[in-house]
Amino acid sequence: MNQETAFNKLKNKKLLPQLFTVLLGFSIILMVVTCLVVNHQTTNSIMQKNNLTYSNMVKVSSQTLDTLLSGYHDSLTHITYDSEIINAVVNPKTQDHAANYQVLSVLNSYCQENEAIEAIYLHIRKTDQIHTSTYTATTLDQFSEMNLIKNHIGNYHTTSLLKSGRTTSIELYDGRIYLVRDFPLNKDKSLGTLYMKLNSNTIFDSTLSASQTAYSNLLAYDNDWNPLFPILIDYQSLPDHVFNLLSETDMDHANTRQIEGYHYFLYPSEQSHVNLVLAVDDAYFSPGFGDTMRNTFPFLILILVLSIILTYCILQLSYFPILKLTKMVSTDSTEHDFVTNEWNFLMNRFFSMSQKREELDQILGSMIPQISKEFYFELLNGKPLEPEYIETMLTNLESPIKPYGTFGIIALTANDTLDVSRRNQILEHLSRLLNDYKDTLCNYILQAVDKSLYVFILQYNPYANKYQITNLEIKLEQFFYELTDIQGQAWLEVGPKCNSLQHISVSYMETLKRLTQKKYTVKNKQEYSLDDFDDSVTLNYSYFQVQLSAIVGYLMVGNDELALQKSLHLCSLICQGQTNDEIYSAFASYHQAFLNALTTYHITETNQKEYAFIFEAYPYQTDEEITPESVKKYMERFCIAAIQLLLNKYQKQQHKYLIKVKRLIEEHYIDPDLSLNLLAEECGTTTSYLSKLFKESFGINFVEYLNHHRIDQAAILLDSGTDTIGEIAIATGFNSQQNFIRVFKKQKGKTPGQYRSAK
Numbered sequence: 001m002n003q004e005t006a007f008n009k010l011k012n013k014k015l016l017p018q019l020f021t022v023l024l025g026f027s028i029i030l031m032v033v034t035c036l037v038v039n040h041q042t043t044n045s046i047m048q049k050n051n052l053t054y055s056n057m058v059k060v061s062s063q064t065l066d067t068l069l070s071g072y073h074d075s076l077t078h079i080t081y082d083s084e085i086i087n088a089v090v091n092p093k094t095q096d097h098a099a100n101y102q103v104l105s106v107l108n109s110y111c112q113e114n115e116a117i118e119a120i121y122l123h124i125r126k127t128d129q130i131h132t133s134t135y136t137a138t139t140l141d142q143f144s145e146m147n148l149i150k151n152h153i154g155n156y157h158t159t160s161l162l163k164s165g166r167t168t169s170i171e172l173y174d175g176r177i178y179l180v181r182d183f184p185l186n187k188d189k190s191l192g193t194l195y196m197k198l199n200s201n202t203i204f205d206s207t208l209s210a211s212q213t214a215y216s217n218l219l220a221y222d223n224d225w226n227p228l229f230p231i232l233i234d235y236q237s238l239p240d241h242v243f244n245l246l247s248e249t250d251m252d253h254a255n256t257r258q259i260e261g262y263h264y265f266l267y268p269s270e271q272s273h274v275n276l277v278l279a280v281d282d283a284y285f286s287p288g289f290g291d292t293m294r295n296t297f298p299f300l301i302l303i304l305v306l307s308i309i310l311t312y313c314i315l316q317l318s319y320f321p322i323l324k325l326t327k328m329v330s331t332d333s334t335e336h337d338f339v340t341n342e343w344n345f346l347m348n349r350f351f352s353m354s355q356k357r358e359e360l361d362q363i364l365g366s367m368i369p370q371i372s373k374e375f376y377f378e379l380l381n382g383k384p385l386e387p388e389y390i391e392t393m394l395t396n397l398e399s400p401i402k403p404y405g406t407f408g409i410i411a412l413t414a415n416d417t418l419d420v421s422r423r424n425q426i427l428e429h430l431s432r433l434l435n436d437y438k439d440t441l442c443n444y445i446l447q448a449v450d451k452s453l454y455v456f457i458l459q460y461n462p463y464a465n466k467y468q469i470t471n472l473e474i475k476l477e478q479f480f481y482e483l484t485d486i487q488g489q490a491w492l493e494v495g496p497k498c499n500s501l502q503h504i505s506v507s508y509m510e511t512l513k514r515l516t517q518k519k520y521t522v523k524n525k526q527e528y529s530l531d532d533f534d535d536s537v538t539l540n541y542s543y544f545q546v547q548l549s550a551i552v553g554y555l556m557v558g559n560d561e562l563a564l565q566k567s568l569h570l571c572s573l574i575c576q577g578q579t580n581d582e583i584y585s586a587f588a589s590y591h592q593a594f595l596n597a598l599t600t601y602h603i604t605e606t607n608q609k610e611y612a613f614i615f616e617a618y619p620y621q622t623d624e625e626i627t628p629e630s631v632k633k634y635m636e637r638f639c640i641a642a643i644q645l646l647l648n649k650y651q652k653q654q655h656k657y658l659i660k661v662k663r664l665i666e667e668h669y670i671d672p673d674l675s676l677n678l679l680a681e682e683c684g685t686t687t688s689y690l691s692k693l694f695k696e697s698f699g700i701n702f703v704e705y706l707n708h709h710r711i712d713q714a715a716i717l718l719d720s721g722t723d724t725i726g727e728i729a730i731a732t733g734f735n736s737q738q739n740f741i742r743v744f745k746k747q748k749g750k751t752p753g754q755y756r757s758a759k
Helices: 002-012 015-081 083-090 100-112 146-154 200-207 240-247 289-329 342-380 387-396 420-435 466-482 501-519 541-556 560-574 580-600 609-615 628-652 656-668 676-683 687-698 702-720 725-731 737-748 752-758
Strands: 117-124 129-132 137-139 160-163 166-173 176-183 192-198 216-221 255-259 262-268 275-281 404-414 442-450 453-460 490-494 498-500
Touching (some): 015 083, 015 100, 015 117, 015 160, 015 176, 015 192, 015 200, 015 216, 083 100, 083 117, 100 117, 100 129, 146 192, 176 200, 192 200, 342 442, 342 453, 342 501, 387 501, 404 420, 404 466, 404 501, 420 442, 420 466, 453 501, 466 490, 466 560, 490 501, 498 501, 541 560, 541 580, 560 628, 580 628, 609 628, 656 676, 656 687, 676 687, 676 702, 687 702, 702 725, 702 752, 725 752
Antiparallel strands (some): 117 129, 117 192, 129 137, 160 166, 166 176, 176 192, 216 275, 255 262, 262 275, 404 453, 404 490
16 A cells, blocks of 8 residues: 555656656666676676686696506506516416515515505416515415405406506505506406505695695596595595486586585596596685675666766656647646646647547548549549649549559449449459559559449559550450350450540540440441550550460460360450451461460471361462451361360370479479489489480470570579579579570570660
8 A cells, every 4th residue: 555655646746756766766776686697797707717727627637647547557567568577477486486586576676666656466367376566475365455356356347547558457445546457468368467556645645635625625436436535535525415416427528517506527537537526615706795896886887877868868858848848738828837747748638639630530531432532533534633633632542553654444344233242253353463463563543433334543663564564454354254154244444555644534435435335236347447446455466475375374274165265255356346457467466476386385287187277388378258257267267276286285295204304394404414314213214215205295305495494594584683694504504604605595596695685
């Protein structure tokens, strides 16, 4: 309750006290967090420094220990090479034989070489005799350290030292360290064994004593985790559960673990395999309060300075403007004196204003559709409008089209018998098709003139060429042609182009005229004039080339009936509303485009007699007089034969090997090493059979087919990219730029550079 009351008191204060309270609280919180972070970072820094120091300490101790033990290992090696020792092992004498004195003398001399060596024992396996460096010769059962020798014979010790191909075991007995060497071979093949008893104090002082401090303890274990210096080091200081964790740790590499306030540094020596564990108390290295404050003080000063700068900026950029705005929106001069909080006052004031603005927006929003419809209706009907007014209206209506550019009309009309839902579905599909070209080719507005007439106003991209525009218009007509259920109930017409939105009414009126002629059949067709013909699409070679690409597309998806219907529909379209000369010219272009389409698929002749006429030089030479009807009849027969030849060719190309090869070529054409042999192996067939399939199905060999595909891809890169000719050659799989230019010119009739310049 007290916290809620304090919060309400702060909430009701003026903006300036709130500002300073929040900044003060923020600064305090930031200072506390900074202290905690700096303390944490300082601790981590000290720990990282200590970890590096102690890791190096353990490593140095391990290397020192390896060096000492390696020296003793070398001493054992020298003893095993001594002729007296070898003779005593190979040809053992009786215990009281005079030759044994030489053996004892040799052992004693080696023992005197290093003060860390307390004694050296020689065990002769054959006679169980023991010779020592203290000039004592005895038998195994009378030897004081008999159990040491029996343990070595009966056990396999993993703690060993390997150097120069010689192995020395490191064994523990009675709190002492022994270096043991079987020779001349190990274990059961041994004739004798040397035992070197080391002074633990000397080794400990040389390697580990420097690390035994009040806050650190260095422990040494053999490979079976037996203590090496049980008399000199308190191994009980390591808790059992910690020992279990350390002994289970993978000892192949140095490891560091932090357990219960201690850092444990583990390091297995590289030669002797002795495990060193350094335990360090972390409490000795935690930073004190003074250290933390010294490190934190610069940050606290920085926070204080930033808080002052932030306060000044907030006052200048926020508080003073808010104070000024509060005075401006006050309804009278005295109202501001009673304002408890400037921000709340402004929120309430602007909330009331926004409500009024929303009401106004709702009124305008309800009016915009009607305004938009009337504006475009005025444009379509030719009402004289100033360019400035048109531009302003388009901006206010957020229209996607602009007042300048190339414009066109697409009109749609339908009978009343056509269902409304079906009509809306057609409009939706047309809009979706136009949306696909919204960013690249054109923007549009759909205008409902009445219940049966709809108009699309199109504005084409200034960079769009005539071919792209014609292609879009053909696709719109194709969509209508495929809707067989609306034939005779709906009609679509593409109007002529104009270069100003002010003149869109001319295109609109012409489009309505053509649409009316489609919807209401005129008995006397001779009344049509050239002005009645669609001047936005010319029935020339380019037009039929685009149409044939759509027809071939239907064949590629297996819809041969639709391809045939469309090709015959074009024959009927040519004869509508044109002069005889225009009809003959259009059919000639259609005929040539069809022949070129056949040539593209390498169909230049046929063995089928019923289709041979399409390759004759003079198709119209007959005994009868040439008329538009006879040309149309011939072209209909020509279309049926050509469609059948294309279909047969396509079906041949559906062989499973060719389908797989075409896919592989499309995926790997950039590989310059792609060959017919590789493709034949991939398909599991022979090269000759695959080559025969190419020739029969495509009319060309594999290399020509591959080059055609590569050149097509190169043309795309030349059209759309900025890569150099050499880069495009590499990207399309050619092994050299010269070869690429030669093949490109052979297929396209010009070099890549000339092709790009023309584009």
